[in-house]
Amino acid sequence: MTTFEVLQVETVSGNVIASLPVTGIQYGETLNAAGSATVGVPLDAADPSTLGPARSSLVVLRDGEPEWGGPLWTATADLAAGSLTLNASGWHSYYAARYLDMPGGYEGKTDQALLLRAWIEHSNDNHGIGTDTSHLTTTGKIRSRKWGFAEFKNIAEAINELADEDGGFDFRYQTHWANSRKTRIGHRLLKDERVSLRFPALTHRVDADVTSVAYDGSRMGSTAVAFGADMGTGVKPYHVVANPRSGPALTQVATYADLKSTADLVPKAAALGAMSRQPIAIPTLSLYPGVYASGSFLPGAWGSVNADAGYVQLLEDFVITERRHTVDTNGTETVALSLASKEVFISGDSS
Incomplete structure (x- = not known):
């Protein structure tokens, strides 16, 4: 059975201070973001002289190896329940x-x-x-x-x-x-x-449960325009990307106020154009335990997800945008993934 442990460490030095007795663990990784962790601890098990926001960090061990880490930012004590809830974010939050x-x-x-x-x-x-x-x-x-x-x-x-x-x-x-x-x-x-990592193909009700699928067309655009900084004259550099149009004309606009040249805006407009090419399908699914190691599903990895359920007809490639772990008091783990259509991550110009 997989074992989990939460370490209290010094944020600056990385020195391990204590192994915390926990009542529950939730942690997750988010693509190009900090991710987060929430850990429950008995109120009398934490030492206020060493455990504190910013100066302390939490590290989740999976079978003795670090899997998640980041600074502790908030702690909430429930005196009636005798519990302490610790909230940390990944290292990027620093x-x-x-x-x-x-x-x-x-x-x-x-x-x-x-x-x-x-x-x-x-x-x-x-x-x-x-x-x-x-x-x-x-x-x-x-x-x-x-x-x-x-x-x-x-x-x-x-x-x-x-x-x-x-x-x-x-x-x-x-x-x-x-x-x-x-x-x-x-x-x-x-x-x-980008999209260089792979994950194993997943099929609804075979090795995962697709719990929900959202379809988002709010960011679609036949034209994408990226503006830069105001140069002090009311004029801004800009770059425009056009997408093939199969519906009404739509324009997506973004401003990057600290970019001062058109050349710097070219990759920004291209990324905005890629994001707006099509509606984004956003499935959420839970992995069946014991089929694959959770480490096979890193945020940013892509692979196929198959589901045939009425309106939901998935047979395409997706990129993992978030992976979330929940471990209960018995040590039972559930792993949930959020994904988005691979197409919106594919660059049009890699220069």
């Missing part, structure tokens, strides 16, 4: 509170991976949490970014914007043992080419 605050601002034109490395290392060098960037590999895709000091660019936002464009990438943080004695936790930033 970078929502770190900024590119170099004197004079930041300017860089280089490979995507080198931009990521520069931003994370700036935080590491200034009392950060030691995110390992050594596994980031260059792609040959050159991007330029420029922010003045007064723009005070949020590092998490900068990473998200770099990933979420045509020719972008999927990123995730991998939590791991940092020493052989298993007394310290580390984490590294990883980057994959």
Whole structure:
């Protein structure tokens, strides 16, 4: 039987402080986002002198190996029930509170991976949490970014914007043992080419239950327009992408207020165009236990989902946007996946 354990660690050092007795665990990974975890602990089992928001992080072990980690941000004590609820977010959440605050601002034109490395290392060098960037590999895709000091660019936002464009990438943080004695936790930033990972084909009522499917056409567009920063004259750079039209004319518009050139807007408009090509099918499903290891279903991976249920006729490829785990007091685990049509993740121009 799979075993689960939750560690309390120091956010900065990664040193393991305690193994927490838990009454329930919920945790999940979200594509190109922080993900979250909620852990229940008996009220008298937590030490307020060592466990606290920001300074502490939580790590979920699965059969003794780290599977999820991130800073603790809130704790809610229920004195009547004698319980403490701990809420953590993945390591990426830390970078929502770190900024590119170099004197004079930041300017860089280089490979995507080198931009990521520069931003994370700036935080590491200034009392950060030691995110390992050594596994980031260059792609040959050159991007330029420029922010003045007064723009005070949020590092998490900068990473998200770099990933979420045509020719972008999927990123995730991998939590791991940092020493052989298993007394310290580390984490590294990883980057994959978009839709480069696969997951096994799933069939409704064979190896998974498709619990719901949403169909969203609100972001469809025959034209996609990306605007940049106001240059002070009321004029903004922009780029337009046209999609084949099979219905009424629709326009999707986005503004990227910190991009100052048309060239920087080209991959943004292309990504917006890809997202608006068709309605998005969004299935949610639960995996049957024991059929596949949950590690086979990473956010960003794609594969086919088959379901034949009246209006729902799925026989296409999807990308996992979220994976959620729930572990009850008996140690029984359920794994749920949220997905979206693969087509909206496919780049039109990977330059």
